[in-house]
Amino acid sequence: MSKTEKLTRLVLLRHGKSVWNKDRHFTGWSDIALSLQGEEEARRAGQRLKQAGFSFDICFCSELKRARDTLAFVQSEMSLSHLPAYQSWRLNERHYGALEGMRPWAAIRKFGIWPVLKSQLHFDAVPPLLMANDPRVPASQQRYAAVNHAQLPLAESMQQALVRVQPFWQQTILPEIRQGKRLLIVSHKGLLRTLVMQLEGLTGAQVMRLSITTGQPLCYELDSSLNPVNRYYLPG
Numbered sequence: 001m002s003k004t005e006k007l008t009r010l011v012l013l014r015h016g017k018s019v020w021n022k023d024r025h026f027t028g029w030s031d032i033a034l035s036l037q038g039e040e041e042a043r044r045a046g047q048r049l050k051q052a053g054f055s056f057d058i059c060f061c062s063e064l065k066r067a068r069d070t071l072a073f074v075q076s077e078m079s080l081s082h083l084p085a086y087q088s089w090r091l092n093e094r095h096y097g098a099l100e101g102m103r104p105w106a107a108i109r110k111f112g113i114w115p116v117l118k119s120q121l122h123f124d125a126v127p128p129l130l131m132a133n134d135p136r137v138p139a140s141q142q143r144y145a146a147v148n149h150a151q152l153p154l155a156e157s158m159q160q161a162l163v164r165v166q167p168f169w170q171q172t173i174l175p176e177i178r179q180g181k182r183l184l185i186v187s188h189k190g191l192l193r194t195l196v197m198q199l200e201g202l203t204g205a206q207v208m209r210l211s212i213t214t215g216q217p218l219c220y221e222l223d224s225s226l227n228p229v230n231r232y233y234l235p236g
């Protein structure tokens, strides 16, 4: 990198704590609201970004309420509510299949320890699938009516979540960054791990060990080849 090269800022933000994060349920594509603590985390994230001199040109979030509401709080705190906020199902959390709504011990009792643990530890392990007639199946939900049903999951490994987000990352997000636009992406723990993986060239095993905290802006400075030059959590 030359001394004069202009760096582009990109901020990744996991939504504030949801009601189910608080109670330790697998959440995935279940559309669960922020907890009061999560709302506060989202406001605080916006305040910290503003105080640190960040601004954005475009914001992205998942289709899920906890991410959409977090983004709305951040935009409001930063006086950026006029900015377009693009939603995509491709930024949804990894789909936890039949585990969704369950706490870990209940899931282990129902499915056995290894299927549950493996899906948490192995990049390519798929959690137990939803039955095709389950009302939680995304293809049966009106909100995903415009998506090709063959692309909608019954559960996802982290690897499948990575494959699902890649077209959006490459065709929508990266071109904006290449134009020097400052982006904020509000999404979820598993999905953000796949973005960090692509930015930093991590392996599947490394990705499964990444921790991404709710409501903590993860800031990147990228050079013109989109290589991260700096990466840091914004201090509280």
Ligand SMILES: O=C(O)[C@@H](CO)OP(=O)(O)O
Pocket (backbone or CB within 6 Å): 014, 015, 018, 021, 025, 026, 027, 028, 029, 093, 187, 188, 189, 190
């Ligand atoms: O879905 C979930 O159970 C959690 C952890 O993967 O994700 P989120 O970041 O949406 O809380």
